[in-house]
Amino acid sequence: MSTSSRFAENLGLLLKLASMSGARLASGLAVNKSVVSRWLNGEARPSAANLARLTALVAARSPGFGEADWEREPQGFAALFGVDVGAREQPAPVLPIPGWEEMAATAALRGAAYEGFFRTTRPGRSGPGEFVHDHVMVRRDGEGVLRLRMGNNGVSMGGVLIPWHSQIYMIFEDAIGGTMLFAVFNGLGAAKIETFDGLALVPGFDLTHTFALMAAICERVGDLSGDAEADDRRFQALIETRHEAAPGSIPEALQRHLVRDVGPAQRALGGELLPTMPLSRSMTRASPARS
Amino acid sequence: MSTAFSEKLRLVLKVLSLSGARLAGELNVDKSVVSRWLSGAVQPSAHNLSLLTALVSARTEGFSTLDWERDLKGLAARLGADPGAVGGGAPPTPAGLPLAILSQAVSTTALRGAAYEGLFRCTRVDPAGAGDFLSEQALVRRDERGLLRLSFGGGGLTAEGWVIPMHSQLYVIATDVRSGIMLFGVFNGPASARADVFDGLVLAPTVDIGRTPTAMPMYCERIADLSGDAQADERRFADLAAGDPRTPAAAVSERLRKHLLRDIGPAQHVLGGDFLLTMPIVRSLARGPGGGAPLEER
Numbered sequence: 001m002s003t004s005s006r007f008a009e010n011l012g013l014l015l016k017l018a019s020m021s022g023a024r025l026a027s028g029l030a031v032n033k034s035v036v037s038r039w040l041n042g043e044a045r046p047s048a049a050n051l052a053r054l055t056a057l058v059a060a061r062s063p064g065f066g067e068a069d070w071e072r073e074p075q076g077f078a079a080l081f082g083v084d085v086g087a088r089e090q091p092a093p094v095l096p097i098p099g100w101e102e103m104a105a106t107a108a109l110r111g112a113a114y115e116g117f118f119r120t121t122r123p124g125r126s127g128p129g130e131f132v133h134d135h136v137m138v139r140r141d142g143e144g145v146l147r148l149r150m151g152n153n154g155v156s157m158g159g160v161l162i163p164w165h166s167q168i169y170m171i172f173e174d175a176i177g178g179t180m181l182f183a184v185f186n187g188l189g190a191a192k193i194e195t196f197d198g199l200a201l202v203p204g205f206d207l208t209h210t211f212a213l214m215a216a217i218c219e220r221v222g223d224l225s226g227d228a229e230a231d232d233r234r235f236q237a238l239i240e241t242r243h244e245a246a247p248g249s250i251p252e253a254l255q256r257h258l259v260r261d262v263g264p265a266q267r268a269l270g271g272e273l274l275p276t277m278p279l280s281r282s283m284t285r286a287s288p289a290r291s
Numbered sequence: 292m293s294t295a296f297s298e299k300l301r302l303v304l305k306v307l308s309l310s311g312a313r314l315a316g317e318l319n320v321d322k323s324v325v326s327r328w329l330s331g332a333v334q335p336s337a338h339n340l341s342l343l344t345a346l347v348s349a350r351t352e353g354f355s356t357l358d359w360e361r362d363l364k365g366l367a368a369r370l371g372a373d374p375g376a377v378g379g380g381a382p383p384t385p386a387g388l389p390l391a392i393l394s395q396a397v398s399t400t401a402l403r404g405a406a407y408e409g410l411f412r413c414t415r416v417d418p419a420g421a422g423d424f425l426s427e428q429a430l431v432r433r434d435e436r437g438l439l440r441l442s443f444g445g446g447g448l449t450a451e452g453w454v455i456p457m458h459s460q461l462y463v464i465a466t467d468v469r470s471g472i473m474l475f476g477v478f479n480g481p482a483s484a485r486a487d488v489f490d491g492l493v494l495a496p497t498v499d500i501g502r503t504p505t506a507m508p509m510y511c512e513r514i515a516d517l518s519g520d521a522q523a524d525e526r527r528f529a530d531l532a533a534g535d536p537r538t539p540a541a542a543v544s545e546r547l548r549k550h551l552l553r554d555i556g557p558a559q560h561v562l563g564g565d566f567l568l569t570m571p572i573v574r575s576l577a578r579g580p581g582g583g584a585p586l587e588e589r
Contacts, residue, residue, distance in 0.1 A: 013357065015356075016355060016356040016357035016360070017355050017356070017357050018355065019341050019344045019345065019348070019355050019356045020341070021337045021338065021341060022337075023337075083357065093389070093390060093391070093393035093394055094386050094387035094388060094389050094390070094393070095387050095388040095390050095393060095438075095453060095464065096386065096387040096388075097387055097388050097452070097464070097466055097473075098451050098452075098466045098468050099466055099468075099471055100386070100387050100388065123566075123567065125566070125567065126566075127557075127560050127566050128557040128560060128566065145389060158391065160388060160389065160390075162388075162473070164471065164473065165471055165472070165502065166502055167472070167473075167496050167502060167504070169473045169475075171388065171390075171464065171475075173390055173391060173392045174392075175391045175392045175395060178392070178395065178457045178458045179457070179458070179460070180392065180455070180457070180462045180477075182462075182464075182475035182477070182494055183494075184473070184475070184494055184495060184496055184504040185504065186504065198504045199494055199504045199505075199506050200494075201475060201477050201492055201494050201506070203460075203477075208458075208459050208571070208572045209458065209459070209460060210569055210570075210571040210572065211460075211477045211491070211492055211569060211570065212567040212568065212569045213492055213494065213506040213567060213568040213569070214567055259556065259557055260556050260557075261554070261555070261556030261557060261558045261559060262554075262555055262556055263552065263553050263554030263555055263556070263559070264422065264552055264553075264554060265554045265559075266554065266556070267421075267422065273416065273418075273422065273552070274416060274418060274505055274506065274507050275505070275506045275507075275555070275568055276418075276503050276504065276505045276506075277503065277504045278501060278503040279501060279502070279503065280501075
């Protein structure tokens with residue numbers, strides 16, 4: 001942490017503790033409001049004269065406070081005023097998304113339909129005939145968010161599944177590798193999803209993570225046991241080995257479903273212009289409601 | 292996750308046996324203001340928060356603005372209520388998409404984010420047209436959290452979201468505010484001080500009734516830098532986005548047409564073409580200043 005950002009954090013803490021606004025501090029020190037806001041956002045540190053006046057202001061209320069105290073770590077700084085900042089909440093990093101509240105409410109309501117273990121089938125990168133299976137675990141966390149884990153060959157990514165309108169959106173992230181994976185699948189408002197398919201933007205293992213668009217299908221291979229640790233172990237066991245589809249193990253119909261010719265030449269022949277996964281040929285299906 | 296201010300305020304009112312209307316009266320603000328705080332629609336201004344804090348401290352010795360940052364149980368304890376009595380019931384709703392990668396994204400954005408700020412024109416195949424194209428607008432600027440905020444729009448779309456730079460990629464997550472569909476993108480980000488062109492792949496359901504998951508390449512070209520006046524930039528973006536995005540194929544250069552519209556699949560692979568839709572760096576047109584000739588001249 002740079003010294004100006006530490007100063008900024010400590011000053012911010014102090015103002016909150018005194019329930020004082022930056023504007024009031026500015027008028028107390030007879031400086032411009034913009035000066036105080038630059039201190040508070042870490043863009044600038046006070047001049048020696050202003051620091052001395054600021055310190056005197058604090059010392060008037062808190063005897064013994066000196067200029068050196070501004071250099072303390074925020075926790076130690078707060079302790080000077082009898083405050084334990086450990087008790088403050090550390091907000092988890094979240095990305096604000098328009099409509100997120102409704103999405104989260106949908107996940108909380110319908111999320112059970114998506115929980116479980118799934119096996120994916122998707123084309124390999126090298127060419128026709130080769131397919132890969134990943135394994136996915138879907139489980140709601142304490143806040144009702146559908147958390148994803150997907151892995152293959154000992155490598156896994158975490159993510160979030162968002163059932164929203166008639167789609168299933170999946171966002172995976174690999175914080176260590178610094179990559180993400182996006183997927184848009186066809187969903188169903190049903191009791192328990194068995195199979196769902198769609199398109200995914202998948203990073204490559206090359207140096208520049210070349211992304212490829214591929215069609216993929218997820219088939220349920222099991223339900224959650226209710227014992228989170230046992231489920232974690234099961235997931236680990238599923239992803240330990242490299243899962244490539246054995247030659248000939250993928251039925252012709254599924255191969256044609258996942259691997260297609262598209263583009264202007266196909267369009268001229270009556271085919272499709274772009275990679276799509278329309279609901280009309282989607283293999284998404286659910287089992288009827290259980291009693 | 293952090294507890295919403297609205298929940299904390301509800302707790303405070305409950306503990307102090309105050310109604311929202313009475314609070315409004317004591318603070319001398321309109322009742323509707325307090326109800327918007329309670330619904331979570333808005334947060335109190337710094338001035339009102341200090342008035343509110345003063346009101347609580349009159350009943351709870353030493354209560355300060357900092358105490359609002361406690362979690363719900365901590366706040367209950369601070370007010371002398373039973374912490375066990377809160378936190379039950381419905382789980383709190385997280386404020387947004389939880390992403391572990393975000394802190395990394397914030398530091399990458401601090402380093403490289405300025406390169407991607409600006410107003411861009413983005414071209415892609417029209418999924419509803421027979422080989423025609425769409426030209427849409429993207430406004431990218433850093434917000435107060437240090438993330439790159441994206442507004443993306445054309446005739447059919449008004450999307451709001453984020454550009455997340457990581458390694459050599461730019462990841463895009465956006466939501467169309469009218470239809471609610473989510474749009475994803477992965478772009479090649481030129482490693483230069485200023486991105487003039489970036490291209491990549493986008494994936495989203497179509498906006499039509501079928502909502503068909505569809506993917507395609509997209510090519511974005513800078514048309515202006517940020518002016519320094521955020522409202523002026525947003526007006527300019529809105530004006531451009533209000534135009535008709537449909538662009539006939541004839542108005543797109545042949546090279547760009549070929550870049551955006553490709554034959555792919557197993558039959559192509561046999562002919563030596565692409566098996567899957569990709570946008571490898573070697574084929575990318577992404578560039579910064581001096582990073583290559585404009586597309587039309589290559």
